[in-house]
Amino acid sequence: MNEVSHIAAADPTAPVGSGKSRAALLWLILPLAALGLAITWLLVSDPLRNFGNGAPPVESLTFERTILSSDGIRVLVRAGGSEPMTIAQVQVDDAYWQFTQEPAGPLARGATAWIHLPFPWVLGEAHAINIVTNTGATFEHEIAVAVSTPTRDAGNLASQALLGVLVGLVPVAIGMMFYPALRGVGRNGMNFLLALTVGLLAFLLVDATAEAFELAVESAAIFQGQAMVVLAAAASFLLLMAAGRRDGVPTGLALATFIALGIGLHNLGEGLAIGAAFAAGAAGLGTFLVLGFMLHNITEGIGISAPMLKKRPPLWAFVGLALLAGGPAVVGLWIGSLAYAPQWSALALAVGAGAILQVIVEVTAYLMRSDGRGQAALTAPATMAGLAAGVSFMYVTAMLVKV
């Protein structure tokens, strides 16, 4: 009986509710219809024709990949014109060369095409490609040092993996080997190590951000590189903060994992850039450079170990953390040399920068908590010394690898 009266009482409100939702629906449809009307009017009556001053359309062309092989040069270009654009001729070193375009025909905004030139390039020397469109506009691309692009065969993948292991995995593992020596440090020692970690992460943050912006400039305008970098970094920072704090503030192994993840993402971006630089012939790499990279990355292992000094994790955790931090360098090298475009490297570095910012926040929080003095710990001499040591070690060792 009670039930029935309840329903009866509710009944009168029902039509009001559906009327409300119908009104809401109407207000959803109305603006969309107005937009449709505006678009139709623009297309049909062309009210902006007075802006058409007879000038040729704006054209833009970005070179995303360069492949040098025994049958010549291949470049992947992305169009970004206000209208579809047509590639008319291609010059290599100020000489017109025969070329084929795949797919053929005009390139719509955002579309890509491969240009193949049967050009006898010279090992170790520079070449310049200049694409001339049907309007006579030119787009130039420099191959700084011509070297054969690594192919997808097992031998190349293996040697790249070895390089990735050398610059990514090995130094992290070596840094972790300091773990037993670091255990049992006092409060000041702990502050020093954690601040050292923050310092090295701060350096990586600046480095990754600068590099991401640099690559963003190289990428096609359609990707809005600068905005993409900022948004990707912010998104990865917020996501990782939320994920990290889901079960309370991360400490110990959990915090170490986040540090490893941040460093791993950074190494992925670095690997992409290094792999791409080789593929494009933009960089040379000698044993000296590899040594530099190794030295540069050793602090990363110490940084990952620092939050775990109070409670010893199992051995497999160290293996996992090393793989998480260093392994992405291998993956990055593979992807970078085989399928590269500046916007993807910028994206990877931006995500890495966001992740690094998250660990900086968490390590700092951990430092304050483990010290027990709160904010006062941040200005303690040991903390300041660690911070300075971390940043300056990274800066000085980076001198070995920046070319």
Next chain:
Amino acid sequence: MAEVSMWFREKISRRGLLWGGLAAAGGSAIAGTAAGQSVHSGHGTTSAAGAAPPQAHLAAHRSMITVGDVDNERNGFDPSRMVTDWETGSVSTLPDGRILRTFEIEAVDKEIEIAPGIMFPAWTYNGRVPGPALRATEGEHLRIVFRNSGSHPHSMHFHGIHAARMDGVPGAGLIGPGEEFVYEFDARPFGCHLYHCHALPLKRHIHKGMYGLFVIDPDPARHPELADVARSRLLGTPENAEWQEFAMVMNGFDTNFDNGNEVYAVNTVAHAYMKRPIRIVRNRPVRIYLANVVEFDPINSFHLHANFFDYFEQGTTLTPTLRTVDLITQVQAQRGILEFTYKDHETGLYMFHPHQSEFTELGWTGMFDVVEAVA
């Protein structure tokens, strides 16, 4: 580990500290060049055998050439025909018995295709670049009726002898759009000259396409000591008909307006005579009226393969000013006459191009197809 160090070496810096293996890449590049040379040197043999393969003239350049063909119909002019197309105007007799020759020239804006697929917003005389190759005879009275149907002020400035009023500079025959002007002067001195627009800025008006040949043939009656030579230069005489005469204007186009040319050519279209060589009959002499109008670059040149020629600087003499040369240089507006023959040669394809390799590789290169007889 040995393999890794090999891999590092291949990726070595441009200083080439460790030029280890000049591996597959370098090797194939060298092989490619060698193949190109063998094709090139193959010309003599194939031609000597009688029938050159149809694409032999393209094989000589291998891959270093523009892709596709220019639509001559849309352009309204064909470089293969332009090379022998002389504009002689209309002729009448003046009361004093002298000959009056009248040319009608109209300036028009026109988009032209200067290399396959590359359009250039040109300013033209009579819709073509270079403008019509005007040809008159020494001593005639010339009347050039010039109408400006273009969008900017233009003029015709002749390299010749005339009054200041007829000079085609601002204030003397430079006219605005829709206006008309008549240039009048006597045809002198004989030679290979040119005309061009003298509106300002000069550089823009010239490189946009406003130039053409202006040839004055010598009057044999005025040069009794070399009457035969003069007659051979005079268009319309049987002696002149023996010669194979070609009009060539070396020009360039700055398609992106950065004060540097993207395309070089002789008679506008890049590689036109590479893709369709100019036929010449082996035992008849050749005469080229050559002018340079290239803008931005200080110099241009003409080099003939496997042969030498006599050169008449500006064409104002009946004896060569340079004998037995295979290369001449011209600054802008410099011009002259080249005379040579292939009568002692094998038939075959003979290249001509400037010896600025850059110009050659950007389109200014061509071939003479020397044959026994034109079909």
